[in-house]
Amino acid sequence: MATVSRVLNESGPVGVETRRRILEVATALRYTPDSAARSLTTRRTGTIGVLLPDLYGEFFSEVIRGIDATAQRGGYHLLVSSSHDDKGALEAAMRAMRGRVDGLVVMSPDIDAPALVANLADTTPVVLLNCDVEGTAFDALNIDNFGGASAMVRHLISLGHERIAFIAGSERNHDAAERLRGYRAVLQRAGLERRAEWERTGDFTEAGGYRAAAELLVEAVRPTAIFAANDSMAIGALSALRESGVRVPEDVVVVGFDDIPIARYMSPPLTTVHVAINELGERATRMLLQAVEEKNVQVKVQETLPTTLVIRQSCGGCGSPVSAESRCFR
Amino acid sequence: MATVSRVLNESGPVGVETRRRILEVATALRYTPDSAARSLTTRRTGTIGVLLPDLYGEFFSEVIRGIDATAQRGGYHLLVSSSHDDKGALEAAMRAMRGRVDGLVVMSPDIDAPALVANLADTTPVVLLNCDVEGTAFDALNIDNFGGASAMVRHLISLGHERIAFIAGSERNHDAAERLRGYRAVLQRAGLERRAEWERTGDFTEAGGYRAAAELLVEAVRPTAIFAANDSMAIGALSALRESGVRVPEDVVVVGFDDIPIARYMSPPLTTVHVAINELGERATRMLLQAVEEKNVQVKVQETLPTTLVIRQSCGGCGSPVSAESRCFR
DNA sequence: TTGTAGGCGTTATCAG
DNA sequence: CTGATAACGCCTACAA
Numbered sequence: 001m002a003t004v005s006r007v008l009n010e011s012g013p014v015g016v017e018t019r020r021r022i023l024e025v026a027t028a029l030r031y032t033p034d035s036a037a038r039s040l041t042t043r044r045t046g047t048i049g050v051l052l053p054d055l056y057g058e059f060f061s062e063v064i065r066g067i068d069a070t071a072q073r074g075g076y077h078l079l080v081s082s083s084h085d086d087k088g089a090l091e092a093a094m095r096a097m098r099g100r101v102d103g104l105v106v107m108s109p110d111i112d113a114p115a116l117v118a119n120l121a122d123t124t125p126v127v128l129l130n131c132d133v134e135g136t137a138f139d140a141l142n143i144d145n146f147g148g149a150s151a152m153v154r155h156l157i158s159l160g161h162e163r164i165a166f167i168a169g170s171e172r173n174h175d176a177a178e179r180l181r182g183y184r185a186v187l188q189r190a191g192l193e194r195r196a197e198w199e200r201t202g203d204f205t206e207a208g209g210y211r212a213a214a215e216l217l218v219e220a221v222r223p224t225a226i227f228a229a230n231d232s233m234a235i236g237a238l239s240a241l242r243e244s245g246v247r248v249p250e251d252v253v254v255v256g257f258d259d260i261p262i263a264r265y266m267s268p269p270l271t272t273v274h275v276a277i278n279e280l281g282e283r284a285t286r287m288l289l290q291a292v293e294e295k296n297v298q299v300k301v302q303e304t305l306p307t308t309l310v311i312r313q314s315c316g317g318c319g320s321p322v323s324a325e326s327r328c329f330r
Numbered sequence: 331m332a333t334v335s336r337v338l339n340e341s342g343p344v345g346v347e348t349r350r351r352i353l354e355v356a357t358a359l360r361y362t363p364d365s366a367a368r369s370l371t372t373r374r375t376g377t378i379g380v381l382l383p384d385l386y387g388e389f390f391s392e393v394i395r396g397i398d399a400t401a402q403r404g405g406y407h408l409l410v411s412s413s414h415d416d417k418g419a420l421e422a423a424m425r426a427m428r429g430r431v432d433g434l435v436v437m438s439p440d441i442d443a444p445a446l447v448a449n450l451a452d453t454t455p456v457v458l459l460n461c462d463v464e465g466t467a468f469d470a471l472n473i474d475n476f477g478g479a480s481a482m483v484r485h486l487i488s489l490g491h492e493r494i495a496f497i498a499g500s501e502r503n504h505d506a507a508e509r510l511r512g513y514r515a516v517l518q519r520a521g522l523e524r525r526a527e528w529e530r531t532g533d534f535t536e537a538g539g540y541r542a543a544a545e546l547l548v549e550a551v552r553p554t555a556i557f558a559a560n561d562s563m564a565i566g567a568l569s570a571l572r573e574s575g576v577r578v579p580e581d582v583v584v585v586g587f588d589d590i591p592i593a594r595y596m597s598p599p600l601t602t603v604h605v606a607i608n609e610l611g612e613r614a615t616r617m618l619l620q621a622v623e624e625k626n627v628q629v630k631v632q633e634t635l636p637t638t639l640v641i642r643q644s645c646g647g648c649g650s651p652v653s654a655e656s657r658c659f660r
Numbered sequence: 661t662t663g664t665a666g667g668c669g670t671t672a673t674c675a676g
Numbered sequence: 677c678t679g680a681t682a683a684c685g686c687c688t689a690c691a692a
Contacts, residue, residue, distance in 0.1 A: 003678060005671055013677055030451070035429045036375070037669035039366040040684045047409070047430075055398060057591075061391035068385060068412055077430065079377070080410045082398055099365045100377075100407065121360070206595045239595040261387075265536045265569040267597040333662060335687055345661055367685035370668050 008033060046075065048288060049101035051093055052082040053110055056205070057232050058260040059277060063129075066281025067105060074289050076102070087111050094120060103292040105129055105284050109174040114138055125291035129284045132174035133302070139291060140302045141284045145175050148273035148307030149182025149227075152255055155309055156225045157190050159316060161253065165198040165223035167212040167233050176204070179229045179257060198223050202233045209233025213240035213254075224252060225315075231256035231263045231272055238266060238314070249316035259310055269312035280305055338363060376405065378618060379431035381423055382412040383440055386535070387562050388590040389607060393459075396611025397435060404619050406432070417441050424450060433622040435459055435614050439504040444468055455621035459614045462504040463632070469621060470632045471614045475505050478603035478637030479512025479557075482585055485639055486555045487520050489646060491583065495528035495553035497542040497563050506534070509559045509587060528553050532563045539566025543584075547574055554582060555645075561586035561593045561602055568596060568644070579646035589640055599642035610635055 006012040007022045014022075025031075039045045048071055052060055064080065071078050079101055084090040090111050097104060106113050107129035114133045117126050128140040156164050166183045169176025180199070187194050197219050202208030209228050213236065216223060228234035234256030241248055248254050248268055256263060259274035287301065311318050336342040337352045344352075355361075369375045378401055382390055394410065401408050409431055414420040420441050427434060436443050437459035444463045447456050458470040486494050496513045499506025510529070517524050527549050532538030539558050543566065546553060558564035564586030571578055578584050578598055586593060589604035617631065641648050 001679075002671075002673095002681095006678090009671085011671090015677060018678080032425060032428055034370070034669050036366050036369040037684090038671075040364070040370055040669080040686090041671045043684085045366070055391055055395040057391070058388060061385055061387070061394075064391075064410075065385040065412075068410065072411070072413070077426070078410050080394075080398065080408045081402070082395075083402070095362060096407070098362050206592060210595070235592060235595050238597065239599070242597050262536060262565060262592065265540070265565050267568065267572050269569070332664080332687075332689095336662090339687085341687090343661060348662080364685050367668090368687075370670090370685080371687045373668080 005033075045100060045102050047077040047079050047101045048285070048292070049079045049081070049097040049104045051084065051090065051097070051104065051106045051108065052080070053084055053108060055082045058262060059230070059232070059258055062260065062277035063107065063281040066278040067285045068281075069278075070282045070285035070289075074285075076289070084108070084111070087116065091116055091120070094122075098122060098124065103127070103288045105281075105288055106131070109176070110170070110172050125288060127284050127288040127291070129280070130175055132177075136300055136302060138302075139287050139300045141280065141287060142302075142304050143175060143275055143280065144304050144307045145178035146182040146185075148257060148275070148309075149179040149229075150186045151307070151309050152227060152257070152273050153183050153186040154190075155311070156227065156253065156255065156315065157186070157192070159225075159253070161225040162192055163198070163221065163223040164192070164225045164227060165200070165216050167200050167202045167209055167216075167226065167228040167237065169202060169204045169229045169233075171201060173204070176229050183227060195221070202229070202236075204230050204232055206232050206236035206239070209236025210240045211236075213237035214244070217241070217244055217246065222252075226252060226254045228254070228256050231258045231260045231270060234270055234272065234314075235262075235266060238270070248314055253316050254314045263310075264312060266314065268314045271312045271315035272310055274308045274310045276305060375430060375432050377407040377409050377431045378615070378622070379409045379411070379427040379434045381414065381420065381427070381434065381436045381438065382410070383414060383438060385412045388592060389560070389562070389588055392590065392607035393437070393611040396608040397615045398611075399608075400612045400615035400619075404615075406619070414438070414441070417446065421446055421450070424452075428452060428454065433457070433618045435611075435618055436461070439506070440500070440502050455618060457614050457618040457621070459610070460505055462507075466630055466632060468632075469617050469630045471610065471617060471635065472633070473505060473605050473610065473635050474637045475508030476512040476515075478587060478605070478639075479509040479559075480516045481637070481639050482557060482587070482603050483513050483516040484520075485641070486557065486583065486585065486645065487516070487522070489555075489583070491555040492522055493528070493551065493553040494522070494555045494557060495530070495546050497530050497532045497539055497546075497556065497558040497567065499532060499534045499559045499563075501531060503534070506559050513557060525551070532559065532566075534560050534562055536562050536566035536569070539563025540570045541566075543567035543570035544574070547571070547576065552582075556582060556584045558584070558586050561588045561590045561600060564600055564602065564644075565592075565596060568600070578644055583645045585645050593640075594642060596644065598644045601642045601645035602640050604638045604640045606635060 006014050007019050081093045103125040105127050109130045113131045128138050133140045168180045200212035202212045237254050256270050256272040259272045263270040263272050336344050337349050411423045433455040435457050439460045443461045458468050463470045498510045530542035532542045567584050576582050586600050586602040589602045593600040593602050
């Protein structure tokens with residue numbers, strides 16, 4: 001009956017008595033509108049989709065936390081799908097989500113998601129998270145990877161380090177590439193030596209960082225500082241150094257990127273580039289919801305999430321000339 | 331057209347030429363069946379719901395990973411919802427999922443989920459994960475919390491410890507309660523002293539473990555071993571001890587529970603009770619899919635996931651009389 | 661092997 | 677203010 005619909009959705013005028021009766025019966029019968037039927041007519045699902053490359057580690061779980069919180073606040077459900085190694089898998093996942101969601105948050109640092117989205121010619125709003133995107137054709141949110149990495153290297157230099165190694169993320173990863181770019185740029189600018197052996201490639205996991213650090217230790221010329229492109233690898237590096245009896249920060253300094261929650265609990269507490277991971281998910285979701293709910297606005301926005309240096313003990317201290325944006329934490 | 335449906339679902343006979351033509355047009359038009367309309371007729375959504383208390387930390391993200399992998403393999407999507415502090419929130423979330431999912435994995439160690447599920451009188455299959463459930467009325471999967479905690483305390487005793495402290499999880503948490511029960515049972519059995527001051531209550535977070543350990547350090551009689559009810563708290567404890575200049579494992583021994591991926595990378599590597607977290611999600615999902623796909627089978631199963639001791643360095647070594655189920659890892 | 665008709669549970673439209 | 681009636685897009689049955 002149409003009136004029932006009007007009562008439950010508070011759309012249209014309904015008599016007080018009628019309304020009461022309907023509500024009574026509805027609760028008595030534990031009646032809940034069928035969401036499939038509803039979205040068949042409304043063309044809205046009340047759900048947003050989240051596409052992630054993986055779910056391993058604290059970084060992703062914090063991002064989802066932010067997304068979930070924001071979506072929930074906006075009254076949306078979350079359809080999550082992860083582990084899209086290649087383009088085909090991501091494309092399949094996107095297609096599978098079509099019709100099931102009102103919008104999509106796509107985090108895909110490894111894959112050319114923009115091309116994929118353009119290719120799909122879909123009308124569902126999409127926000128690209130940590131993607132390598134040029135121009136203004138998409139809603140996109142990125143971390144200030146270059147700025148963060150630059151600031152960290154500058155800090156290391158200010159502490160007197162001249163032999164700075166870098167453990168990069170996987171080569172195709174956009175965040176990884178930007179962080180590497182920041183590292184190289186500052187080294188070059190400072191006129192410091194850049195050795196190929198001091199640039200190892202990891203995979204953003206603890207195991208990768210462990211391996212890379214172990215390799216760095218046996219180099220003929222050992223670096224005095226190791227900058228890992230994310231905290232997980234820094235933690236792996238810490239572990240490798242410890243096993244080899246190398247003291248941190250006395251013998252070698254280790255720093256990371258992301259500031260995942262455990263970073264401050266490491267031994268020693270990890271100096272890192274702080275990213276407001278929660279906020280990353282939050283803002284992406286807010287951007288998406290805006291696009292979902294105001295379909296008329298066709299203007300896309302590109303945003304960058306700023307980063308800050310968090311100085312803890314794994315780098316040996318604040319140094320004398322602390323750069324403007326760095327702060328000292330316990 | 332019915333034939334189109336037959337082609338896309340491979341149900342019913344279709345002429346070869348017709349089939350080819352339909353497929354051709356379908357791909358040309360990028361046609362994808364509307365999932366809402368489809369589930370309206372089929373009464374199936376191809377989605378399973380996951381209800382979690384929170385998304386913080388590696389434990390949850392590993393569980394979801396396991397669930398996601400298994401669901402994906404079975405061709406199902408994942409509708410995730412978290413942060414259900416109280417009964418009302420959980421109930422609302424369950425109701426909201428009704429009709430959107432074919433089945434539900436409910437992880438709710440804090441809340442009386444069984445009562446809720448029974449109360450909802452819903453026909454959607456549900457698997458209860460880490461819930462305090464009695465009897466055989468529900469499909470349920472639990473960790474062997476009691477066994478794991480017992481084994482760990484026995485191990486500590488075998489290492490010669492007599493003053494063993496415990497950092498518990500929150501009081502209403504079922505897993506936490508079982509682990510505490512295991513700790514107490516073994517202490518009692520061994521005739522060891524049990525002091526109220528050596529039982530601190532944490533909240534399964536690093537911060538909670540940090541606080542609890544700091545409090546233990548100022549006790550008149552200081553324990554020689556600290557058993558945290560999960561790894562996050564153990565990591566927090568490690569951090570607190572380190573800050574106070576207490577060496578682990580020389581001065582005080584620290585052990586955890588869960589064996590989250592980072593545990594092995596701690597300094598020192600964390601001795602802990604291994605839980606196959608991935609498998610936890612995997613098995614729960616398999617149980618659910620079974621219930622979803624074979625509706626006839628009305629027999630519910632209750633399973634327990636076994637645990638094993640993982641001896642690393644934070645407990646000071648393997649000890650002499652290694653109990654049967656313990657293994658030594660790097 | 662193919663096309664037609666009905667219905668899934670809502671909401672939107674339109675008379676009353 | 678309320679109740680019919682027609683979509684929404686698909687699948688299942690039935691008839692051709």
